[in-house]
Amino acid sequence: MDVFEKLKILTDAAKYDVACTSSGVDKKASAGGIGSAAACGICHSFSADGRCISLLKVLLTNVCVYDCKYCVNRRSNDTPRAAFSPRELAELTINFYRRNYIEGLFLSSGVLRSPDYTCEQMIEALRILREDYRFSGYIHAKAIPGADNTLLTRLGMLADRMSVNIELPSQDSLRLLAPDKSKHAIFSPMSHIQKSIQENSRDVVKYRHSPKFAPAGQSTQMIIGATPDTDYQILNLTEGLYKKYRLKRVFFSAYTPVAADSLLPAPDTKPQLWREHRLYQADWLLRYYDFAAGELLDEQHQNFNPYLDPKCTWALNNLQFFPVDVNRAAYRDLLRVPGIGVTSAKRIIAARRTCALRIEGLKHLGVVLKRARFFITCSGKTADGIKITENNALRSLLSAKTLEQYRFDFSRQQLSLFDQPPINFYPGRMYEHAGAGGPNLLL
Amino acid sequence: MQAQADLTYYYDGSFDGLMCCVFESYDKQEIPIDILMDSAAPQLFSGKSIPTDPQKSSRVLASIPKKLGSAALNFVKHAFLTCLPQKELYILLFLRRGYQHGPQIMNMLTDEVVNKLFKAVNHLNRESHLLKGFLRFSVCNGVLVGEVAPKNYVLPLLTQHFCERYPEERFLIVDKTHGMGLLYQPYQARVVPIADLELPEIDEDEQSYRELWQLFYDTIAIRERYNPECRMSHMPKRYWKYMTEFGRPPGGAKPKLASFGGKLLNPAAGEAPN
Numbered sequence: 001m002d003v004f005e006k007l008k009i010l011t012d013a014a015k016y017d018v019a020c021t022s023s024g025v026d027k028k029a030s031a032g033g034i035g036s037a038a039a040c041g042i043c044h045s046f047s048a049d050g051r052c053i054s055l056l057k058v059l060l061t062n063v064c065v066y067d068c069k070y071c072v073n074r075r076s077n078d079t080p081r082a083a084f085s086p087r088e089l090a091e092l093t094i095n096f097y098r099r100n101y102i103e104g105l106f107l108s109s110g111v112l113r114s115p116d117y118t119c120e121q122m123i124e125a126l127r128i129l130r131e132d133y134r135f136s137g138y139i140h141a142k143a144i145p146g147a148d149n150t151l152l153t154r155l156g157m158l159a160d161r162m163s164v165n166i167e168l169p170s171q172d173s174l175r176l177l178a179p180d181k182s183k184h185a186i187f188s189p190m191s192h193i194q195k196s197i198q199e200n201s202r203d204v205v206k207y208r209h210s211p212k213f214a215p216a217g218q219s220t221q222m223i224i225g226a227t228p229d230t231d232y233q234i235l236n237l238t239e240g241l242y243k244k245y246r247l248k249r250v251f252f253s254a255y256t257p258v259a260a261d262s263l264l265p266a267p268d269t270k271p272q273l274w275r276e277h278r279l280y281q282a283d284w285l286l287r288y289y290d291f292a293a294g295e296l297l298d299e300q301h302q303n304f305n306p307y308l309d310p311k312c313t314w315a316l317n318n319l320q321f322f323p324v325d326v327n328r329a330a331y332r333d334l335l336r337v338p339g340i341g342v343t344s345a346k347r348i349i350a351a352r353r354t355c356a357l358r359i360e361g362l363k364h365l366g367v368v369l370k371r372a373r374f375f376i377t378c379s380g381k382t383a384d385g386i387k388i389t390e391n392n393a394l395r396s397l398l399s400a401k402t403l404e405q406y407r408f409d410f411s412r413q414q415l416s417l418f419d420q421p422p423i424n425f426y427p428g429r430m431y432e433h434a435g436a437g438g439p440n441l442l443l
Numbered sequence: 444m445q446a447q448a449d450l451t452y453y454y455d456g457s458f459d460g461l462m463c464c465v466f467e468s469y470d471k472q473e474i475p476i477d478i479l480m481d482s483a484a485p486q487l488f489s490g491k492s493i494p495t496d497p498q499k500s501s502r503v504l505a506s507i508p509k510k511l512g513s514a515a516l517n518f519v520k521h522a523f524l525t526c527l528p529q530k531e532l533y534i535l536l537f538l539r540r541g542y543q544h545g546p547q548i549m550n551m552l553t554d555e556v557v558n559k560l561f562k563a564v565n566h567l568n569r570e571s572h573l574l575k576g577f578l579r580f581s582v583c584n585g586v587l588v589g590e591v592a593p594k595n596y597v598l599p600l601l602t603q604h605f606c607e608r609y610p611e612e613r614f615l616i617v618d619k620t621h622g623m624g625l626l627y628q629p630y631q632a633r634v635v636p637i638a639d640l641e642l643p644e645i646d647e648d649e650q651s652y653r654e655l656w657q658l659f660y661d662t663i664a665i666r667e668r669y670n671p672e673c674r675m676s677h678m679p680k681r682y683w684k685y686m687t688e689f690g691r692p693p694g695g696a697k698p699k700l701a702s703f704g705g706k707l708l709n710p711a712a713g714e715a716p717n
Contacts, residue, residue: 029609044577045660351553
């Protein structure tokens with residue numbers, strides 16, 4: 001089998017993995033070597049589905065001894081199989097890297113023979129890159145659940161980032177779709193990696209040149225929409241992972257049917273992209289906006305609003321928090337205003353040191369006034385003397401197209417939300433109507 | 444002080460030359476309505492030609508970090524690389540405001556002049572960041588050669604990144620818009636004017652890596668998530684021209700793919716496929 005065929009098979013099998021960023025570590029090439037890494041990460045291309053390509057994302061092999069129902073590489077699937085030899089993969093990586101196609105390698109694998117054997121093959125590929133080619137570019141390695149901890153440690157010493165896929169957000173879902181995987185098999189390598197990162201960071205303080213274990217940290221991903229887990233469950237799990245395992249990122253992947261099975265959503269199910277998008281927005285609010293999962297969703301409101309992003313939903317349900325005065329408010333409070341993001345909040349703080357800000361000036365700073373003007377005052381004054389009411393605020397948050405859709409959906413249910421205050425703007429009821437696959441309102 | 448409607452400065456296009464314009468503006472207590480390059484002649488409007496004097500420019504250059512802070516000096520140097528129309532005039536106005544307000548100037552983001560320059564510098568930084576990823580090299584006789592056509596003059600901002608990435612390689616990055624090239628060989632880099640460059644024929648090795656990359660690019664996309672608007676907003680089309688994944692061989696031929704052997708491996712047997 002030539003390298004073209006292998007690349008096609010092993011890329012095709014890896015394309016559903018989402019954790020393909022190259023951020024979190026700053027490095028220069030070592031003497032006589034090749035490769036650097038930038039903390040901000042560098043995207044080298046964008047695929048036709050609009051997702052960033054920064055790493056050569058492939059499997060070492062798509063042969064697998066497991067039979068996870070949702071997985072395209074499951075043992076029982078009738079699909080062409082291939083495997084790279086470690087050297088072949090290292091050469092391909094270096095040649096792509098030289099031409100500036102990629103920032104490094106993302107290496108995952110099916111389980112060939114045994115978890116230990118697979119892990120050893122991955123270690124060999126990374127060893128060739130790091131030692132023979134003296135490659136300092138980015139490497140993300142997927143931990144193989146079930147592999148021995150000493151092997152995972154070796155892998156982590158060669159990689160920049162490591163990840164273990166959670167796959168499904170609840171134990172019930174896991175039992176249903178991935179019967180060969182247990183909660184223990186996922187969290188045991190995750191906690192081993194976390195411990196190794198912690199111990200290693202102490203060593204690095206003590207001995208400046210001690211090699212680093214996964215310096216760009218650990219990440220994970222889960223599949224959205226294959227099982228009945230709610231956004232509330234997913235978001236709580238996400239928050240827990242950041243706190244307990246100090247993960248750098250949690251990625252979400254809208255389920256795309258690759259297999260027919262009575263336990264899985266129908267093969268013509270459209271991926272719930274809007275839901276994935278809302279979860280990423282909420283994830284951002286956890287990591288950079290100082291929100292807690294419990295502020296965004298709760299027991300009574302288990303799913304995100306399809307019309308409004310999580311921050312806007314929070315704002316509408318917490319109108320007592322507003323208006324926020326841009327000339328006085330703390331950074332954390334500015335971040336809670338719809339239309340003000342991290343960049344504009346920082347600019348507001350900097351700019352208001354030089355002069356009092358007025359509404360007109362805010363546009364220069366990147367504030368989206370269409371959304372923000374119902375939630376802010378400038379030294380006590382509102383924009384154009386507008387009245388801040390719930391309906392006004394709601395209108396400002398919805399695009400014309402969404403507003404139209406919103407009215408349509410509610411008129412069908414003979415409800416006009418504009419006749420009532422849009423408090424508790426969680427359309428919990430609508431989800432029940434939508435059936436097992438979740439609502440299909442916008443997509 | 445108002446700009447004088449009938450006053451245009453002409454300078455030689457160099458950063459030092461622009462600093463001499465700043466000197467002149469203070470020396471004569473006047474603000475020009477525009478600052479143009481000498482080569483913008485024929486000079487339809489009467490104007491003043493400002494000769495470049497290293498002594499004057501170094502006096503201005505020394506005063507900027509002292510009066511406005513080192514961040515402002517860096518900022519002005521970057522502003523000079525942008526494609527902002529009338530960037531020279533805006534830089535002069537920025538410096539005049541800066542001498543008035545001190546280092547505070549860097550926070551005066553709602554000021555019209557400051558804001559204009561900040562946006563232009565952000566555009567420059569964004570473009571140079573994108574090109575760190577979007578630039579493609581071809582290996583020609585062991586030398587990495589790449590072409591770009593950026594709006595801003597980004598070469599100075601790319602130098603450090605690529606030198607750190609490929610310390611042992613020899614490479615050439617050609618900026619087609621500005622007719623300049625970045626030449627590197629271990630351990631020295633130079634920016635030189637390059638009028639026209641004819642790339643030599645590529646060899647079989649290079650061709651097959653291009654095709655492998657195109658194959659990877661096509662395979663990695665998920666059909667069910669096809670989203671061309673999203674791709675375009677992250678990767679504007681003007682960059683595609685020089686990117687390998689979009690450069691198909693003449694006739695639109697796709698990379699060749701041998702058919703699968705038909706033989707499926709039996710994973711249970713634990714045989715490593717080759």
